[in-house]
Amino acid sequence: MVITKMDIDSAFEGVCSLLIGLKPREKDLLRKSFTCATYKKGEIIYRDGDIPTGLVCLYKGKVKIYKEGVGGRDQIVRMAKPNGFIGYRALFADENYIASAQAIEDSIICEIEKTCLIKILKSNALLSYHILKSVATELGFSNSRTVTLTQKHIRGRLAESLMFLRDTYGLEDDDETIKVYLSREDLASLSNMTTSNAIRTLSALADEGVLELDGRRIKILDAYKLDRISNLG
Amino acid sequence: MVITKMDIDSAFEGVCSLLIGLKPREKDLLRKSFTCATYKKGEIIYRDGDIPTGLVCLYKGKVKIYKEGVGGRDQIVRMAKPNGFIGYRALFADENYIASAQAIEDSIICEIEKTCLIKILKSNALLSYHILKSVATELGFSNSRTVTLTQKHIRGRLAESLMFLRDTYGLEDDDETIKVYLSREDLASLSNMTTSNAIRTLSALADEGVLELDGRRIKILDAYKLDRISNLG
DNA sequence: GATTTTATATGCTGAAAAACATAAATAAAA
DNA sequence: TTTTATTTATGTTTTTCAGCATATAAAATC
Numbered sequence: 001m002v003i004t005k006m007d008i009d010s011a012f013e014g015v016c017s018l019l020i021g022l023k024p025r026e027k028d029l030l031r032k033s034f035t036c037a038t039y040k041k042g043e044i045i046y047r048d049g050d051i052p053t054g055l056v057c058l059y060k061g062k063v064k065i066y067k068e069g070v071g072g073r074d075q076i077v078r079m080a081k082p083n084g085f086i087g088y089r090a091l092f093a094d095e096n097y098i099a100s101a102q103a104i105e106d107s108i109i110c111e112i113e114k115t116c117l118i119k120i121l122k123s124n125a126l127l128s129y130h131i132l133k134s135v136a137t138e139l140g141f142s143n144s145r146t147v148t149l150t151q152k153h154i155r156g157r158l159a160e161s162l163m164f165l166r167d168t169y170g171l172e173d174d175d176e177t178i179k180v181y182l183s184r185e186d187l188a189s190l191s192n193m194t195t196s197n198a199i200r201t202l203s204a205l206a207d208e209g210v211l212e213l214d215g216r217r218i219k220i221l222d223a224y225k226l227d228r229i230s231n232l233g
Numbered sequence: 234m235v236i237t238k239m240d241i242d243s244a245f246e247g248v249c250s251l252l253i254g255l256k257p258r259e260k261d262l263l264r265k266s267f268t269c270a271t272y273k274k275g276e277i278i279y280r281d282g283d284i285p286t287g288l289v290c291l292y293k294g295k296v297k298i299y300k301e302g303v304g305g306r307d308q309i310v311r312m313a314k315p316n317g318f319i320g321y322r323a324l325f326a327d328e329n330y331i332a333s334a335q336a337i338e339d340s341i342i343c344e345i346e347k348t349c350l351i352k353i354l355k356s357n358a359l360l361s362y363h364i365l366k367s368v369a370t371e372l373g374f375s376n377s378r379t380v381t382l383t384q385k386h387i388r389g390r391l392a393e394s395l396m397f398l399r400d401t402y403g404l405e406d407d408d409e410t411i412k413v414y415l416s417r418e419d420l421a422s423l424s425n426m427t428t429s430n431a432i433r434t435l436s437a438l439a440d441e442g443v444l445e446l447d448g449r450r451i452k453i454l455d456a457y458k459l460d461r462i463s464n465l466g
Numbered sequence: 467g468a469t470t471t472t473a474t475a476t477g478c479t480g481a482a483a484a485a486c487a488t489a490a491a492t493a494a495a496a
Numbered sequence: 497t498t499t500t501a502t503t504t505a506t507g508t509t510t511t512t513c514a515g516c517a518t519a520t521a522a523a524a525t526c
Binding site for chain 2: 067069070071073075077088089090091092093094095098099121122123124125126127128129131132133135136137138139140142143144145146147148149150151152156192233
């Protein structure tokens with residue numbers, strides 16, 4: 001993927017529109033510390049333990065954020081979509097990363113240098129407040145997720161993950177196909193189960209007419225039933 | 234428990250010391266919207282679904298924050314200790330509570346009225362930034378917790394919970410007894426297991442000489458071994 | 467102090483899901 | 497192409513843990 005001058009400008013404007021409360025003078029400052037880079041599918045953007053160097057924004061593509069679990073079993077904690085930030089948690093907490101980020105599609109990644117952003121944050125209350133708000137919202141998701149991942153049964157967890165993916169990435173033009181193509185392994189990492197069980201459970205849902213599978217394409221045929229499966233656990 | 238004038242003053246100073254970056258003028262404003270109340274052991278401070286009316290601070294006592302799970306099985310998401318805030322997530326996210334808070338000891342609870350605090354937050358960048366930092370740290374805990382609760386085995390989860398309680402509330406003067414006295418049921422809710430299994434696993438750890446049990450008193454005899462059990466899963 | 471309720475303890479059974487084993491299909495590389 | 501690796505699929509076994517039953521101990525209430 002080639003990054004054009006237009007891409008950079010567009011990406012920068014996109015990032016700025018996310019930074020609510022940003023003043024023109026601050027925007028100029030950010031511009032100077034704004035960089036872009038491309039990542040091929042499968043490439044690692046940052047690793048657990050790395051030191052954050054800035055606020056990372058996904059301009060194009062899709063990224064998974066995951067933690068390595070006990071027996072090498074990964075757990076996906078978040079899925080990023082275009083015009084969303086990644087790695088901000090560690091940055092704002094002033095910690096090293098505690099998870100890794102990997103492009104699951106060819107992606108364009110932008111970065112605002114750390115010191116520049118922190119300086120603005122410490123002087124711009126409205127911006128800090130808005131970011132605080134979104135991190136607090138994210139914390140709510142995380143807490144809810146902890147409960148569902150621990151308490152729902154396999155079918156419920158997978159159903160919830162599929163709805164989560166649909167809500168995050170949307171549907172293709174047919175209004176049925178989830179607009180993201182994950183491996184069964186990633187789907188398992190997202191739903192806290194083994195790859196075998198993800199495959200098995202997908203097949204079962206396909207047999208029941210809830211889904212239609214075609215490789216990594218997943219069509220939701222019966223959204224109502226999927227929702228019920230998710231809610232019943 | 235009776236709240237004295239001295240308690241209120243002391244509580245207010247404690248809260249203010251937590252609010253880094255607070256200006257004297259803002260402190261005066263907060264003072265006017267500052268209230269205190271007592272809760273007996275077992276009393277509910279707020280419920281899932283309630284609307285936050287302010288920033289709640291625990292001055293004395295201990296509080297558990299928990300979500301009701303699928304089959305009525307609770308999941309404790311946080312344990313609060315004196316001089317810590319509770320319910321701030323929903324407040325900052327501008328949402329209703331998604332968990333409930335219950336005093337597990339007689340407690341004194343203070344509250345700063347919502348609009349007053351938000352007004353200050355929106356104009357005080359340093360304060361917002363510091364709160365952002367601590368919410369980001371909390372999000373890190375939550376993400377790590379999701380992985381351990383889903384991937385560690387029962388023994389590992391319980392061992393981790395016990396170390397968490399020790400780190401949160403500290404030890405009695407004997408330097409061995411964890412300074413919090415939870416029911417087996419709460420210990421189970423904290424560790425994502427059934428009460429039976431919490432009891433069973435505690436007994437097993439006592440048999441192995443890792444713990445000493447005396448009702449709800451839990452002594453950690455072999456901290457090194459407990460840590461190993463937690464880390465091995 | 468007696469009675470009721472609640473909390474703790476322990477054994478047994480069964481369901482759920484992991485672990486393991488293989489095979490087929492697909493994708494990537496030689 | 498052919499070979500090699502990776503992903504997907506499915507069957508079998510084993511482990512873990514929940515569910516249930518029951519007994520005892522401790523607390524709370526009368």
